[in-house]
Amino acid sequence: MAVTVKKIELWRREVENRPGVLAGVLGGLAGAGANLEIAMAYRYPGNPSMGAIEVFPVSGKKMVAAAQAAGLAPLAIAALRVDGDDRPGTGHAAAQALADAGLNISFLVAQVIGRKYTTIIGFDSEADAAAGAKIIRGAAAKGRRRK
Numbered sequence: 001m002a003v004t005v006k007k008i009e010l011w012r013r014e015v016e017n018r019p020g021v022l023a024g025v026l027g028g029l030a031g032a033g034a035n036l037e038i039a040m041a042y043r044y045p046g047n048p049s050m051g052a053i054e055v056f057p058v059s060g061k062k063m064v065a066a067a068q069a070a071g072l073a074p075l076a077i078a079a080l081r082v083d084g085d086d087r088p089g090t091g092h093a094a095a096q097a098l099a100d101a102g103l104n105i106s107f108l109v110a111q112v113i114g115r116k117y118t119t120i121i122g123f124d125s126e127a128d129a130a131a132g133a134k135i136i137r138g139a140a141a142k143g144r145r146r147k
C-alpha cells in the first residue's frame with residue numbers, strides 16, 4: 001500500500017480534567033450519529049486540573065451542531081493524517097525528511113494496528129502542512145524504491 005496523506009480538521013475543546021467529561025462530549029456526538037476516526041483526550045502537563053478533547057471528522061449540519069453544542073470548535077493547527085504499511089524506519093524517514101526541510105512539528109500521534117499505521121501530525125501553518133504532505137509522500141516513495 002502506498003502512503004496516503006490527507007489534510008484533516010481536528011475539533012477541540014479544553015476541559016476540566018474530571019470523571020465523565022469525555023463521556024459527555026462523546027455522548028452528544030454519538031447522539032448525532034458520529035462515526036469518529038480519531039478521538040484523543042489528555043490532560044495538560046504542568047496543569048493536571050485541565051485537559052483537552054480532540055476529534056475527527058466533524059462534518060454535516062447535524063454533526064457540526066452536536067460538536068458545537070458539546071463545546072468543540074475547529075482547531076487552529078494545520079494537521080495531516082498519514083496512513084500506510086508499517087515497516088521499520090518509516091517514521092524516522094518521514095521525521096528526518098521534515099527536519100531536513102526545516103519544518104517544525106507541533107504534535108504527532110501515531111498508532112500501529114496489525115501491519116498498518118496511522119499518524120496525525122500537526123504543523124505551524126497551512127503552508128507547512130502542504131509542504132509536509134509532499135515531503136512525507138516523497139520519503140515514502142524513496143522507502144519503497146529501496147526494497
